Amino acid sequence: xxxxxxxxxxxxxxxxxxxxxxxxxxxxxxxxxxxxxxxxxxxxxxxxxxxxxxxxxxxxxxxxxxxxxxxxxxxxxxxxxxxxxxxxxxxxxxxxxxxxxxxxxxxxxxxxxxxxxxxxxxxxxxxxxxxxxxxxxxxxxxxxxxxxxxxxxxxxxxxxxxxxxxxxxxxxxxxxxxxxxxxxxxxxxxxxxxxxxxxxxxxxxxxxx
Numbered sequence: 001x002x003x004x005x006x007x008x009x010x011x012x013x014x015x016x017x018x019x020x021x022x023x024x025x026x027x028x029x030x031x032x033x034x035x036x037x038x039x040x041x042x043x044x045x046x047x048x049x050x051x052x053x054x055x056x057x058x059x060x061x062x063x064x065x066x067x068x069x070x071x072x073x074x075x076x077x078x079x080x081x082x083x084x085x086x087x088x089x090x091x092x093x094x095x096x097x098x099x100x101x102x103x104x105x106x107x108x109x110x111x112x113x114x115x116x117x118x119x120x121x122x123x124x125x126x127x128x129x130x131x132x133x134x135x136x137x138x139x140x141x142x143x144x145x146x147x148x149x150x151x152x153x154x155x156x157x158x159x160x161x162x163x164x165x166x167x168x169x170x171x172x173x174x175x176x177x178x179x180x181x182x183x184x185x186x187x188x189x190x191x192x193x194x195x196x197x198x199x200x201x202x203x204x205x206x207x208x209x
Contacts (some may be wrong), residue, residue, distance in 0.1 A: 017065065020058050027055035084130075088155050091129040092164060098122045100165040101188050104132070106152055106185065107167060115194050117145035122188075131156040142197055144190040 012109040032052050044051065095103070099122050102142050105114055118134055126132040127150075135149045152160065166186075 014142060020061055024058040024062060027051050027058065031055055056077070084155060086132065088159055089133060092156065092159055092161075095165065096122075097166075097186070098188065099126055101186050102126060103160065103165045104167060104183065105188065105191065107162070108187070113149040113151045115147050116150040117142070117147050117190050118150065119145040120190060123150070134187070140197070142193060144193045147194060
């Protein structure tokens with residue numbers, strides 16, 4: 001089928017679609033309606049096989065052209081999605097400890113959007129990789145840099161394995177004190193600055209009162 005598509009592609013370079021449609025209509029008319037016009041009987045009788053071949057060939061060209069115009073965009077979308085998904089998997093598996101700590105903040109704070117310094121090197125990397133995306137809301141300038149609300153992208157959220165970002169087994173169920181302390185100990189340093197600026201209550205604090 002590939003070679004046939006290539007032949008049709010070459011033909012289309014030299015013959016316009018309008019001409020192909022015209023030939024198809026003409027040959028189809030002669031085959032199916034020529035009998036109603038007596039003066040065409042001899043022409044059709046002497047050339048019926050050729051007219052039939054022309055009709056089939058031009059019909060095939062149009063069918064393949066239409067199918068190609070529909071299938072190609074779909075294949076491009078699927079290919080693009082698969083490539084993005086493959087890259088995202090590689091990015092997530094290659095996260096460094098600082099990047100993992102940033103991603104854990106979404107689960108620690110129990111929010112879909114959290115405030116982060118968008119010019120922090122590790123935050124920048126996560127945004128460039130498509131793992132995080134900034135919403136553009138709550139832009140504020142702090143000593144740690146420009147902060148705004150950031151969310152985990154839809155593509156990354158589908159693929160993030162909590163174990164890969166160092167999330168202890170058993171969380172967000174009631175975690176052990178030791179596990180929770182290790183998580184808190186390894187939080188990004190800029191979180192304290194953000195918490196001081198915008199007092200945010202940790203949803204896990206009440207577990208250890």
